[in-house]
Amino acid sequence: MVELTSFDDLINPRLHAKFEPAPVFDDSPMVASESPKVAIDGDRVPVVIVDDLHVKYQVYSSGKSLGGAGAKRLLQASTRGIREVHAIKGISFVAYENESIGVIGSNGSGKSTLMRTITGLTTPASGSVYASSRPNMLGVGAALIADLSGDKNIVLGGLALGYNRQEISAMREDIIKFAELEEFIDLPMRTYSSGMSARLKFAIAASKQHDILIVDEALAVGDARFRKRSEARIREIRENAGTIFLVSHSMNSIIDTCNRALWIEKGVLIMDGDAKTVVNAYKAKKK
């Protein structure tokens, strides 16, 4: 049996090598086993290369609901079985340093799947993703506990992002100030409104300078004023040499925050170009 030495071991695998999962990305320079089929602009620094990516989900389909003749239907395998959803169908693109890329498309078009595959959370059926450093999804929600105070959750979220306690103490004031939760920080997070907890989660996650950051709809939370500030923070992260992917249904957020956009429909990349041009084409199609 592995002995846990402290509470930190439970939530921060970095502190305990035995719990460290096998790395999906390493920090070594990009070395592709085969040369990517996508064209790379030699004058810019590529940070993410997505090369002919296909992602498929195996879904267990339960078939029609069982009625009076349920027992008989149970024996009929034809109504049940494994269905395959081909969520990403051969997407290729190269993201460069300092780009802010909006990802747009209808519900179920494959945006989140593409982002999850870039972070390494979903395995491709074929094709490849190369990244110069580990892409991070903005969000520490999973690490937080509603019964603990906002303050304790800052510690939890900070540890989940890989900071040590001294670093978290140094960031604490800034996080509280950014989230505007000075008066509420000692209260359990379950007493917060959805906007307040969204602000806290954003403030914790955005405290880290990410090289490659993925924001999936995070800006859709909070009130208009907080949205403006979170957009400004994202711009700041971008200016400090980060590359950002922003998945959003808000075309204003995409135009305000991004200089490039990818439009995906039914798992296929329909358009890749300047954010305004892509958003206008998308809007025209949706009319």
Ligand SMILES: Nc1ncnc2c1ncn2[C@@H]1O[C@H](COP(=O)(O)OP(=O)(O)OP(=O)(O)O)[C@@H](O)[C@H]1O
């Ligand atoms: N875990 C999963 N298991 C099975 N199918 C999935 C899973 N996640 C997504 N899908 C399917 O893959 C397709 C793409 O879904 P995805 O969530 O990537 O779309 P999206 O563009 O992010 O949608 P939305 O705008 O609604 O968030 C959909 O058909 C969806 O049903």
